[in-house]
Amino acid sequence: xxxxxxxxxxxxxxxxxxxxxxxxxxxxxxxxxxxxxxxxxxxxxxxxxxxxxxxxxxxxxxxxxxxxxxxxxxxxxxxxxxxxxxxxxxxxxxxxxxxxxxxxxxxxxxxxxxxxxxxxxxxxxxxxxxxxxx
Ligand code: 5GP
Ligand code: ZN
Numbered sequence: 001x002x003x004x005x006x007x008x009x010x011x012x013x014x015x016x017x018x019x020x021x022x023x024x025x026x027x028x029x030x031x032x033x034x035x036x037x038x039x040x041x042x043x044x045x046x047x048x049x050x051x052x053x054x055x056x057x058x059x060x061x062x063x064x065x066x067x068x069x070x071x072x073x074x075x076x077x078x079x080x081x082x083x084x085x086x087x088x089x090x091x092x093x094x095x096x097x098x099x100x101x102x103x104x105x106x107x108x109x110x111x112x113x114x115x116x117x118x119x120x121x122x123x124x125x126x127x128x129x130x131x132x133x134x
Contacts, residue, residue, distance in 0.1 A: 001046040006097035010044045020068055024060045027068055030101065034112050037076040037104040041065045047098040049087040058098075065100045078104035082114065 001007050009016040009028060016028035019039050030038040041061050047053035053061075062083075069081050082103045086093035103112060 001097070004046055004095075004097050006040075006042050006095055006099060007046050010042060019072075020064065022064070024057060025064050027064065027102075034101075035078075035104050035106060035110050037072045037078065037102075039068060039072060039102040040099045041068065041102065042097060042099045048096045049093060049098050050085050051087050053098045061098070061100055065102055069102045072102060072104055076104050078106055080105045082112065 005014070008014045010026050016026070018026065018028050020027040020041075023044075025041055025043050027039055027041045030040050032038065041064050043053065043057045043061055045054075045057065047057070050058060065083055069083055072078070073081050082105060083100060084103075085098070085100045105112070
């Protein structure tokens with residue numbers, strides 16, 4: 001897609017530090033390196049997020065992310081990793097080409113905070129289940 005930075009990386013129009021490549025997807029180092037080894041896995045075809053991507057492609061991208069995460073955690077000496085995708089600006093997506101982050105985790109002071117606030121005392125789970133399954 002014109003003007004999509006990740007399409008340009010996939011098509012080798014701009015350089016990326018490529019970690020892995022096959023016919024369907026490409027993995028390359030994220031410029032920001034939230035932690036050492038921070039890697040993005042993208043489909044070569046353009047989808048704006050996981051929400052509109054072909055399910056077969058999503059399966060391939062996540063399967064690849066699992067394999068690469070195992071490799072990166074081992075090779076970089078991490079203790080674990082976060083594997084996540086942001087869908088929509090409200091969720092923090094800044095590049096609108098589906099991508100999965102692999103973020104190795106070294107310790108609790110490694111620079112990444114994902115705060116999950118416990119709202120269990122404020123919400124009605126039955127109301128929410130009705131909403132989710134309607
Ligand atoms: P998002 O916030 O959309 O989930 O993540 C987009 C990611 O893409 C960010 O972590 C950002 O650092 C990375 N990024 C943006 N532009 C480039 C680029 O040109 N090259 C690389 N390697 N990463 C990029
Ligand atoms: Zn694109």
